[in-house]
Amino acid sequence: MERPDDRRASALRFATELVAWVATPWALSRQSWVLAVVSVVVRIGRDRSRQRSYVSRSS
Template identity: 75%
Template structure:
């Protein structure tokens, strides 16, 4: 793989999507008892920002182009939201697997993040 070519992240994308899905569910769940508008806003942010902002070459359709580190930060926000919200909203037997899922995602994302960091 040349330094400019995007790494194959098919496996990482499965784990990344699974973690995003958890974030989309757990975050509003954790926030709903405190503020329903905040719970709704969390979903808008967690889904909307990564849809709107992307690094050229990382996705086919780029609406608003951002540098690679912004894309990395968006993924980290999703991962953190999934883990923190799972621990706040759910019992440990559900939060532990989410934490493991996020950790595996980080490891699998590293080649993509190295590539994105150069963008």
């Protein structure tokens, strides 16, 4: 059985992640630079935890 082509889904996810990484801190920086920094720290923590759970599932 051949695996379905998921390049479109991957491209959409990449674009969504890119927008989240750039737009969120940019929008929050208008209110407070502290909120912008906190949003980046939260994104880093979320991505690292997602990466760890992916590695543990694939092992």
